[in-house]
Amino acid sequence: MKLALVAHNNKKEEILSIVDKYKELLEQCTLFSTRQTGEMIENKFHIKVNKVKSGPTGGDIEIANMVVDQKLDVLIFLIDPLSSHCHENDIQSLVRLSILDNVVLATNYATACTVLDSLSKHLN
Template sequence: MNIALIAHDKKKDDMIKLATAYKTILESHTLFATGTTGKRIIEETGLDVHRFKSGPLGGDQQIGAYISDNKMDLVIFLRDPLTSQPHEPDISALLRLSDVYEIPLATNAGTAEVLLRGLDAGFYEWRDLYRGKGREDLPL
């Protein structure tokens, strides 16, 4: 599975804790992250992560493009809802694309834990049906 890991500045420590706690699950998947989040995950967990640009510099849009091309299977986006973000339209677009393309999305550590445990239990085989197809070809 292709998994995106994104965290706002005030949530990066939480992402590191999550990635550390679930390293054994994450290491068997292909990981993608926005710039600084990816750098910290690599440095602090040793996980292999493909890094996109920083969120404000287009990283959220790059992940959104992967979603719209059906190349992303799960998104963990630890958002800071109490701090204004300069790239809020990009964030909203990423969340909207996750809904449009039915990509499981966690915006907090509690939901991320449930999704990662579900992934480990094998509850995402349905994504195999979607991968490689355009939106118009997806089963309803």
């Protein structure tokens, strides 16, 4: 299972909480993430994460390319809807492509947990 974990700055603690809750499952997956989120996950949980650039410097586009190339099964992208982002077009493209290419997409904590609970049942 190829899974990407992405989180806006105000959602970093939530993504770390998700990783903590689903660490056993995530260790069975090939993980991808934008730079800062991936570094935080690796440092706190010692899980291997394949990192791309940060979102504002092209990381969202790199993840979107993985979607287009069918190299991603699940995208957990904790979006902060209350903050503006200089790379808003990249974010919208990533979400749009995930929907078009039928990639499982979770954009908030509750949905991410639902997806990972389902994956846990599927993989075990």
